[in-house]
Amino acid sequence: MSRRYFLESSIVDSKAQLVGDEAKHLAKVLRAKTGEQVTLFSGDGVEHLAQILSIGKSRIELAILESHHISREPRLSLCLAIALPRGDRQRFLIEKCVELGVAQIVPLIAERSVAQPVGNALDRCRRYVIEASKQCGRNHLLRIEGACRANDFWNRETSRRRLIAHPYGEDLAECSALSDQTELTIAIGPEGGFADEEIACARDLGWSLLQLGPRILRVETAAFYVAARLLD
Numbered sequence: 001m002s003r004r005y006f007l008e009s010s011i012v013d014s015k016a017q018l019v020g021d022e023a024k025h026l027a028k029v030l031r032a033k034t035g036e037q038v039t040l041f042s043g044d045g046v047e048h049l050a051q052i053l054s055i056g057k058s059r060i061e062l063a064i065l066e067s068h069h070i071s072r073e074p075r076l077s078l079c080l081a082i083a084l085p086r087g088d089r090q091r092f093l094i095e096k097c098v099e100l101g102v103a104q105i106v107p108l109i110a111e112r113s114v115a116q117p118v119g120n121a122l123d124r125c126r127r128y129v130i131e132a133s134k135q136c137g138r139n140h141l142l143r144i145e146g147a148c149r150a151n152d153f154w155n156r157e158t159s160r161r162r163l164i165a166h167p168y169g170e171d172l173a174e175c176s177a178l179s180d181q182t183e184l185t186i187a188i189g190p191e192g193g194f195a196d197e198e199i200a201c202a203r204d205l206g207w208s209l210l211q212l213g214p215r216i217l218r219v220e221t222a223a224f225y226v227a228a229r230l231l232d
Helices: 020-029 087-100 120-136 196-204 219-230
Strands: 004-006 015-019 037-041 046-055 059-069 077-082 104-109 161-171 183-188 208-211
Touching: 004 020, 004 120, 015 020, 015 046, 020 059, 037 059, 077 219, 087 120, 087 219, 104 120, 161 196, 183 219, 196 208
Parallel strands: 004 037, 077 104, 077 183, 161 183, 161 208
Antiparallel strands: 015 059, 037 046, 046 059
């Protein structure tokens, strides 16, 4: 697979442009030359083989040689609603969720949350998604939604089955009912878990509890465990 770059602009007359950080990285870090071929993707499932036509200070012109719909998505569409950790742990969590095939992340603001995923923090998270997608070959971007308070999120209308990671729920390893699901939402709380009032509110609205094993997992470990067990 050739080097992959995220294409933000439209393709016009079989021509495309890389600008901003993508262009700078290709031109200045990798010292690309005209005539070289790269792979472009824009998050819509299409992968383009392109050839560099010209290299400017902040813009690279490319010719599209061929385009193909290539999906590397799992059968199950998994949404993780997560009370995100801070700093490098947050970046690590998002990168690995991209690699494992998670479809959507909803940042939750819970009573015991330590991070406030709004504004610039959300923009950084979405950039992590692009960088991880470039590396792992996904052509559909993991979606990161706007932050939502936990008790508001429980009340969202959805046809998905909805579960909350909790020490006293049904064991994920023994939950055969999940094997035939095509859409699933699992909520993962902050360090210390969701407050009792948050759990009670969710259960009143039809959420079920799901145990992730006999040990208490950190937020990112819980997310990886769920994704690795359920996604192919």
